[in-house]
Amino acid sequence: MKKQLVIIGIITLLVIVGLSGCTNNNNVSSETNEKKVLGGWTATIPDTPIIVIMNFFTNGSYSESINKTVIWETYTITNEAIALQSGVKTHMVKYSFSNNDKTLTLLEIDGGATYLVLTRR
Numbered sequence: 001m002k003k004q005l006v007i008i009g010i011i012t013l014l015v016i017v018g019l020s021g022c023t024n025n026n027n028v029s030s031e032t033n034e035k036k037v038l039g040g041w042t043a044t045i046p047d048t049p050i051i052v053i054m055n056f057f058t059n060g061s062y063s064e065s066i067n068k069t070v071i072w073e074t075y076t077i078t079n080e081a082i083a084l085q086s087g088v089k090t091h092m093v094k095y096s097f098s099n100n101d102k103t104l105t106l107l108e109i110d111g112g113a114t115y116l117v118l119t120r121r
Contacts, residue, residue: 034077036101041118054118081109 043052053065062075062084074085077095084091093106093115106115 033079033095033097036097037077037082037095037104040121041104042121043116043118052116052118053121054116082106 037056038058039056041054041056043054044050045052050067051065053063055063056075057063060074060076061072063070063072065071071086073087076083076085080094081092082095084093092109094109095107096105097103098105102120104118104120106118107113108115
């Protein structure tokens with residue numbers, strides 16, 4: 001009887017320890033990345049005089065200024081990509097942060113080419 005209690009106690013302990021490590025990291029990561037992307041970003045297109053300024057807001061909208069022409073659109077962010085909605089078109093880009101979250105690199109999902117490399121303003 002005493003052996004059975006010890007075995008049941010060990011099994012219970014293992015189950016509790018095993019379940020305590022279960023978390024949903026996808027939501028935390030997505031929320032964290034959404035907070036990282038908020039604010040103003042600037043990019044200069046190489047070998048051109050074109051300056052791109054993007055501002056991401058908490059309400060899911062963003063502004064994009066290309067040589068002072070401003071458009072307002074919406075975006076959604078997941079762990080893997082940012083969907084930039086412009087009218088009826090949706091442009092999907094992968095994203096990554098570097099330089100202590102001061103650089104945001106956007107990559108084309110289809111071709112893998114660099115879309116923009118933005119620096120926090």
